[in-house]
Amino acid sequence: MADASLRDILDFAMDAAWQAGRITLRYFQTGVAVEQKADESPVTAADRDAETKLRELIATRFPDDGIVGEEHGDKAGTTGRRWIVDPIDGTKSFVHGVPLYGVMVGVEVDGDPAVGVVHFPALNEMICAATGLGCMWNGRAARVSEVSDMKDATVILTDSVHLHGRDEAIARICSRAKLVRGWGDCYGYMLVATGRAEVMLDPVMSVWDCAALAPILREAGGTFTTWSGEATIWGNEAIGTNGALFEDVMALIEG
Numbered sequence: 001m002a003d004a005s006l007r008d009i010l011d012f013a014m015d016a017a018w019q020a021g022r023i024t025l026r027y028f029q030t031g032v033a034v035e036q037k038a039d040e041s042p043v044t045a046a047d048r049d050a051e052t053k054l055r056e057l058i059a060t061r062f063p064d065d066g067i068v069g070e071e072h073g074d075k076a077g078t079t080g081r082r083w084i085v086d087p088i089d090g091t092k093s094f095v096h097g098v099p100l101y102g103v104m105v106g107v108e109v110d111g112d113p114a115v116g117v118v119h120f121p122a123l124n125e126m127i128c129a130a131t132g133l134g135c136m137w138n139g140r141a142a143r144v145s146e147v148s149d150m151k152d153a154t155v156i157l158t159d160s161v162h163l164h165g166r167d168e169a170i171a172r173i174c175s176r177a178k179l180v181r182g183w184g185d186c187y188g189y190m191l192v193a194t195g196r197a198e199v200m201l202d203p204v205m206s207v208w209d210c211a212a213l214a215p216i217l218r219e220a221g222g223t224f225t226t227w228s229g230e231a232t233i234w235g236n237e238a239i240g241t242n243g244a245l246f247e248d249v250m251a252l253i254e255g
Contacts, residue, residue: 084106084207084211100123102185118216150248154178169227189216189224198242227239227253
């Protein structure tokens with residue numbers, strides 16, 4: 001289906017994320033065994049089984065598309081489309097029984113991150129977007145907030161920001177914010193996309209952490225960039241903003 005529309009692809013991605021999410025719920029809050037990968041990040045049978053399901057669904061519907069996944073590697077494609085999936089973003093939350101983990105499905109079309117779906121199975125929430133189709137949150141339109149002053153902003157950050165040489169920039173940003181909270185992983189970015197927060201900071205990311213987020217934030221009216229302001233999903237770091245505060249955040253990073 002090389003000629004599939006973005007609407008078709010988005011609808012399929014939403015269903016695939018939902019199906020993978022059902023698999024994660026079979027393991028959630030069950031004491032599932034946790035293994036450590038080579039990079040010391042955790043992985044469970046839920047991660048592996050959910051990604052297997054995603055890849056099977058994609059291979060059946062779009063057999064010639066490329067696939068990149070966190071747990072099962074890369075598959076080359078020939079259509080100009082590449083599916084980039086993270087079966088459980090927030091595995092640490094997942095294994096601790098915290099419901100803020102997400103199933104993430106992103107699609108690059110000719111190098112552009114054009115489709116994104118983030119599904120929170122334990123919260124029964126889904127945020128999705130595709131280029132030109134807007135951003136939806138559980139079936140209703142989603143937009144970033146209109147907050148334009150850092151003194152009114154809610155800033156979200158992961159628990160690892162202080163481990164990667166970002167202390168001074170983080171301190172400047174947080175000192176200007178109204179509220180700072182540690183809702184990490186994809187949940188923080190979705191708070192920004194749905195107008196519940198204004199800034200999300202992450203010093204270390206992989207492409208499967210980013211691919212679904214970029215089109216969602218973009219279509220919701222926000223920004224998704226590296227810490228230097230480059231709009232890419234391949235930068236190994238990320239900042240999400242509501243757009244109105246993007247320049248302020250960049251200035252605070254630079255000091």
